Amino acid sequence: MTGDGRHKILIVDDEKINVALLTSYLSENYDVITASNGERALPIVKEEEPDLILLDVVMPGMDGFDVCRVIKHEYKLDFIPIIMLTALTSKDDHQKGIEVGADDFLKKPADKFELEKKITALLRIKEQHDSLLMDRNKAYEYLDYVGNLVAVLDHEYKLIHINKKGSDMLGYTRKNILHRDWLDLFVADSYADHVKNRYEKLLKDGTGASDYHEYPVMTITRKERLFRWYDSLLKDGNCGAKCILISGEDITDKRKDEIKLIEYSKQLQHSNELKDLFTDVLRHDLLNPAGLIKSFTELLEDTEISDKQAHIIGNIKRSNSKLIELIEDAAQLAKLESMEEMVIVRTDIGHLLRSMRENFSPVMAGKNIELVMDTTSSYPSLANPMIEAVFSNLISNAIKYSPEDTRITIGVEDQGTKWKVTVTDQGDGIPDKDKEAVFDRFNRLHKENIKGNGIGLAIVKRIIELHEERIGINDNPEGKGSIFWFTVKKAL
Incomplete structure (x- = not known):
């Protein structure tokens, strides 16, 4: 479609009168470009990328069948509807046209009403195709920036799409890994049978779809990275059958952190047990002897002692009182630290x-x-x-x-x-x-x-x-x- 919103139509015909007639029918509503034979048409298709092609069948050199085959099967362009113009009416000719990718046929000389009806229908289909293609490209573009590996496997487990983030995680460029076997290239040998059985069940009856599971994959350096996977069935024309959409989150570092956290939790629990033990020692094993010291010093104060002895006993009593206060305060603080709330x-x-x-x-x-x-x-x-x-x-x-x-x-x-x-x-x-x-x-x-x-x-x-x-x-x-x-x- 051109900048002014008009569709571009390519007319390929070696007869000037046919080109002139078709141009007169279409030029009011469409931008028309022409080619006088198949050899000239092919570079124009590449350069102009028309929205629709009216293609004569019988031409010198490359006939319409050859041109249609090249455009549909070799150029790898986005969908361009092709209407074949022909005086041939046999079933074999129509079958040959279908085989090379023609979208419709129109008998020569073309009727204006019939021509416009076919063009309108095919252009509507092309607009829907282009819209879907745009949505798909946006989706792929989005997937390139999400944090997970997102890929599509065909029914033979070959990689037909992977987002940029995924290929970066694996250390490859997308070009180097597309259409290669996912299981052979990426899945660790010890998990290959398990993953294959899972995918077989998924393709057969959907068993396991939407269930999370884990297995490691091999990066380009042949190091294992543990991924958490979410698989689902996907129907896509590119697959020719059911495909598998896989989304994987690299949890290698997370799992290591979880192990460290579990170990730290065990150490913390052990530390709390030691703290409780220390508190019990404070409350009982230390406080009891301190209490006995207090009792004995009080008994000594009641006996006949010299001034020097009284001074020493006084120092013992004061020091022991500080010790008892310290033990009681430490035990109380330990109790308070273990509390999370109080009754008000x-x-x-x-x-x-x-x-x-x-x-x-x-x-x-x-x-x-x-x-x-x-x-x-x-x-x-x-x-x-x-x-x-x-x-x-x-x-x-x-x-x-x-x-x-x-x-x-x-x-x-x-x-x-x-x-x-x-x-x-x-x-x-x-x-x-x-x-x-x-x-x-x-x-x-x-x-x-x-x-x-x-x-x-x-x-x-x-x-x-x-x-x-x-x-x-x-x-x-x-x-x-x-x-x-x-x-x-x-x-x-």
Whole structure:
């Protein structure tokens, strides 16, 4: 078809009067080109690629049968309808025309009405053919860029199409592997019989269609790559019979990763088992001896001892108390790390804070530290009872790192649907670069500016995380010290 949308028709006839007559019939609606014999027609067909050919049968040199045979069987052009114009009417002549690929026949001299009817019908068929061909080419073009190997095998398992991605995966150019036996060239010997049996069943009765299966293929370097295949039947004129459409995903690396993941999972499970064992050792095998040491030191304190012995026993008692605290904190942190969620209940954090004040009164009195807080208000909240450990750790830390004769302030701010609890001290404060690290037990081990073992604050952070809330540290705007804060949901 030309740029102006008109179809192009080639008239091949050695008689000028016939050419003139046909041209007069067609020139109003079609672009007409002509050739006076078969030898001249063939290069014109290649160059012009007409939409339809009117071909005289009886011509000097190459007759119409010879020209039709070349165009249909040797030129490999897209479908071009050919109407043979002939005065011959025998069945043998018509049969010969069909054998060489003629699409229709018209008796000479041509009738205008009959001619236009045949041309219109064949051009409609050609448009449908061209549309299907365009759709097919678009599909092939799309398949060239999909991530999988997509190929078509004929009923003898020869490769009649493969997308570019597939040929790249195998390391070949498409030209080098088309029309070669898929099983012989690509399927590993140990799988060839299995794959062949599967394809035979698929062609015979569709057995196994749409089922995924796996087998390795050989690349150009003869290395095996494992593919996951999806097969289906395909009817295609190029096959002359049923074909097999195969789509394969290279899962070699994925399978290796899966094996590594399984191995890592086993190692992780073993690591968790060791962690549980270590936690049990902390809770029982270490805590029990520490408890005995505590009992014996208390008994020794009640006996007649010298001042030097009393000093040594005091050091043992203090060190053992730190050890017991460390063991209990480590066991609690291990328990919290294994939890994924907490049971939330209605609780009054105001009542918990007042209890904390009473619990820490003797320690604060020893350092002459004043605890300032609201002693009357209620703060109904949604929290797990373990929230008490958050208050205990934050207040204990504030007391531990506050100088004597200072003040600790506990506040509760209303933030709409949440309470914001603050614990403000007047200690040395924490540098900005270390503020996040104070909640991380593992980072704290190498922080010279951060005191303590860090397990207490790691416990605090984990409990707040399980409540799906936030925690942080700010500088005390009134001078030295820090403000530790966290949020908790209101019980509305």
